[in-house]
Every structure is written in structure tokens, then in C-alpha cells.
Amino acid sequence: MTKSLKCLYTAVMLFAAFVVVGGKFPAVGRLFLPKEPTAYILGDQYRMCDLDRFREEIPAGKPSAAATLEEADVLTLGDSFFNSALASDIFANELGRRLGGKVHNLATKEFFEPQSYPLSYLQHIGYRGDRKRILVLETVERSALERSGTYNGAGAAAGNELDALAFKVLKNNDVEYFFKHNVMVGPLESRLKNFRFKYLNIVDKSIGAYSLNPNMLFYQRDVEFSRVKKTDAVVVAAARDIAKLSATLKERYNIDLVYMVIPDKYSVYRGLVKGAPSYDRFIPRLCSRLTEFGVKNIDVYTLYERYNRPGIPPLYFASDTHYTAHGKAVLAEATANMLRSTLPARGDGMSTIASSGEGGR
Template identity: 35%
Template sequence: MRSSDTIKKILLTLILAAGIFATLSSKTYYLWNLLIIPELDYNSFEKSVRYGDLYRMSRVTAFKEDIPYPPPELIYNSVDESDIISAGDSFFLLPINGLKFAAALEKYSGKKIYDATQFDVEYGKRPAAMLTIKGFNRDKEKIFILECVERYSHERAKTKYLASVNEVVFKYLYLDANILSLSSAEEWLQRSVILRTPLEFKADAYFKFFRRLPEISSIYTLNPPMLFYNEDRDYAGIKPDSVYIEETANSLKKLSVLLKEKYNLVLLYVVIPNKYSLYGEYVNPDFKYNNYIPALTESLRSKGVHTFDTYTLLKENSNNELLYYRSDTHFNEKGRDLLVKECANMISLISGESEKSK
């Protein structure tokens, strides 16, 4: 064999070894932890602080916020023993510190909750599909809390919640083996000490010279230092007219009827305001909220769907305190508490109505 061929083979083997190491690092706990920066990692319990999702995307030091991180308390009730089922997206997996939404609600309301969100956020996108799979006992009436962030509320209500074919498709989604995902290897590289210095240096330099952040979290204010998700800002540009509101409300009404008839569940719909809807004026003094949540609440109530005006609740009860993390898209403990209390009130109301009707 010629020496040049041997050199080529050695080089190819080295490249292969590096690629395999990066892939395995994202799949095995020990390798993952070997080079990772714990506070940038949601999966790691090693550090007592965490950083917000928007900071983890931007990596600009000016927006760094140390969030204390006690280990999360999760609830493990079975579907049958629970009074309430909750499903939602990332807001129900938060806040970063303290009790998760469902755990806090269980503590506050004294009712047992089956929190589907902690198993898969897909449940919150396709509730009907989840309920088919779970096949719980429908003899006892339960409350179904469906949470959705404001920016996805219309689209999910219109196209996802009621799509019947998803009940079949949904089962196949579980064939998605994470083992094929390289995004975890990418995440590992980005959160590892290998890329920490160059990534943070570049992010800081870009911010210093251009006042520019990565697209996904490019909206910011420096007083107070706060990051916003781009989709939030884009959603603020939408002017929800009566057709838009009615489309959402009608779909949710249909879902509410379906849940009651098929599963004996009473729907409580909780739409969480975008961070930009609450704090847009920090970024743009001329910002005016598009009034989506109050208008939707009114329409849903007129159709007999249980919900409450989360926007007005948070806006009027903040006591000049921030209810969302500065460096994260989601609410903090204070925001969670306000919503949990109102949710508990609604649950009492719904339970009272059910008792009366019996």
C-alpha cells in the first residue's frame, strides 16, 4: 500500500472517530456531562442556577440572569385517580425555579392532577389524540385544562385540536426515536466547553458593535435588560378581527363539546399572554396590545367555554414587578402564582356548577 493511501485512511479514521465521539456524547449521560457547561443544560441537575432560554440562544453577557434552580417537584398521579387532567406546551413545564404549574395548582386547589405535559408537550397540541391513547375511565367527570401560548392559540384551535386523522398519526409519532436525532449532539457541542468561549465572544462582539442578537431572540430592551422571542413581536403585528376571533372560539367550542360527549371532560382553556404582549412598550413606546386575549375570552364565555382573561389579570396585578423572566420567554414564580390562583377559582366554579347540575 502506498504511504499516501495510508495517510488518507488515517485521516478518514480520525474524522470518523471525532464524529462518533460527538454523536455518542449526546446519547450517553457520562460523555454528555464530560464537557458540558451545567448551567446551560436543562437536563443537568448539578448546578444551582439556570439561564433563561432566550439567553441560552443569544449568549450575550448583558442579558445573563442567574435563576436559582432547586430540583423540580413533579406530580405522579394516575389518570384514573385524578380530578383534573392538564396538557399544554412549555409554560406548563415552567417556571424554571420552584413548582411546575400543575404541581403548584395541585397544592393550591387540593385536587389531584394528571399532568400530561411532563410526559410530552405533543399532548397539548393534540388533546383528542392523547385521550384516545390513554383510554381512561369516563364514568367520573373531570376537568381538562388546556394551556396554549397566545401566539399559537388561533392556529392550533383552527387546525390541530380537532384534526381527526391525528389520532391515528399520533401513535406513530412515538416511532420517533431520539437516537436518530443529531440535534442533541449539536446542542451538546454548543453547550460544551469546546465552543463556549468562541460563541460567547462572538455574541458579545456582535452585540457591542452592531447591537445585534441572533434572529430567534433579536428583540431586546436594555432598561431593564430583557429579551423577547421574535415570534412574539411578529404576532403583535396581527390585528385579530372578529372573523379571526370567531374562528378560534368556534373551534374551541367544538373541542369543548367533543371532550364532554366523548370523554366526560369539562374544558378549561388557558391562553398565556406572549411576553411581548405584556412588555412590548419597553421595546417600543408606541406599542399597543392587539387585544386578542380579552376579545377571545369574551367570545368563549358567550359560547359557554370556560376560560379567563389572563392578559388583564397579569397586567393589572403585577404591582410593578416582572411576571416573566428577563432572559426567558416564560412566566416566573410570580406570574405562575397569579395564574394558578385564578385557575383554582375557575376549578371551584366549574366543580360547583357540576354539583348543581347533579
């Protein structure tokens, strides 16, 4: 083997080792990643596809002090829609302000995906149902079917070191991210992606569809989920699982469940994508089944449909999977109205909430 080839092979092997170390150990990786802006946030979809055309600077929200679990009447639990503070406060605080009551967001890093295993999570934190509370449980649409199957199952505490280690060793998204974004490959990758988009219309695999007028990116998993056939049997099975969760929460923890599925951006704005099939109305269908099973719910799709008109600010960021401050506000308002109208007044341990609602069932 010639000396130059030996050098080349050695360089490739060492580079692979460098990428794995950089990806698996953030302290090392951060040294070789470009500095993150502090004044604004770049949308998650933009960060994946790196297309200059879709770059938007999203103001970083400032989460206010949250209510503690003890003082809260309403609890929220959900995925990144409930936990993120893009351009506004987190959902729990937005809701609390509208209700004039204390709302606590159940989010913890000590448990893997608490939003997928609420029962197991409540048991993990030693929750006692000594007084009546409301739990607003949220899921993003693409995960709704999967999660309905896990709600009544056992999750895992993140404290389990073996699980954490297995997770770290086997899941290599971090390595892939570091490979694509480190200071050596990142600029080349970005130029290549922009070139491929401009001349060949090829976008990153994480983007399932996009619109150029107006600019909007759609997450691949959202587009994939839209293609999954959701038969009535599937919807009924999901609703039954959620109803079972609702009954168990009531019986075991004295909690009233309010359930909501936040539509994927693609469900709301698919009209912008040429040739996109019409929406299968999964959320309204699920909500009507939930109502039949006696589970309180908010049909967020129908609610958002009313606001999806020209001249009204967008409900989702163009380069991010999440809702805008406006989308969050609309949902918080509808949730507050629904809680006011459907839940009993003070006397059984709840805050005084009374009024009429919008979007709720």
C-alpha cells in the same frame, strides 16, 4: 492539492461528522458540552443568546408529589408553562394547593405534543369518562392559532419508531445547539456574540427584541406572532375550533373544558421595547368569542395587565420565556377562584369548590 490543504479539508469534514454525532447522540455530546449548574437554571433565552448582560440565575423549583389521574378531579394539560418547575412547583400542584383538591397534570413523553391533540391523546391513554372532571387546557399565545387547528385532529404516539427516527434524522436543532455550545466552539461563540452585541447591537436570531432598562429578552417567535394579523375571522375560526373541542370533550369523556392562553412575554412587556407597536388584544378578543360560544376560559392577558405595574414583582423571567413564581401564583389563584365560582358543588362527582372568582369568564 497540497498536503496542508488536504489536512485542512479533512479536518473540516471530520469536524462536521463530530458535530453531527455529538448533536444526534446526547451520550456522546454531553462529554463535549460544559457542565450544567445544579443549584440554579439559566434562562432559555440567555442560553440561546449567551449575552452576559442578561445572565440571571433562576432557582430550580422542586415539584412535589403529584396526584394520580384516578384520584384527580381537575386535570391540566399544556405546554412548558404547565410542565416546567422554574423557581416553584408545577402549575397543577400550585392549583391543587389552592383548590384543596387533587389536580393531575396530563404530561407524557409517550405522545408527541399531547397539548396540541387532546382528543387523540385521551384516546391514546384509554381515558374513560366514568366521572365528571375539569380539564384546564393551556397554550402559549404564539401557538394558540396553530393549536386551535389541531385540537380536533389526530396526533401521533411517540412509540412509533419510524416517526421518532424521522424526527431525529430530519430535525437538526440538536446539531446546531451542539455546534454552538461544545467546548471548542462555545467559548468563541460566546465572546463573538457579546462583542457583536456590545459594539454592533446585533443579537442572536432567537431574540426578537430586548430591553436594557430593565434587562429583558423577548423570543423571536413571540415578536413574529405579534406581527401576524389576527383578523376577526381568524379569531372566530379559532374560537369555533376550541368550542368544538369543548363539546367533544363533554360528550365523549364527560369533561368540562376551561381554556386559557398564556400571553407571550412580549405581549405583556412590549412597552419596554422602543418603537414596539401596541398589543392587538388577541387574547381578550379570543376569550370574548369563546365566552360567546359557551366555552369557559380565563383571560390571562387582562389578568396580567393588572399586575404589570412598577413595584410589583415581574410576571416573567428576564432571560426566560416563562412566567416567574409570582406570575404562576397569580394565574393559579385566578384559576382556583374561577373553578370555585363557576363549577358545581359536590354531588355530581366533583370536589366541593365554592367561592368567587377573579379573571375568569
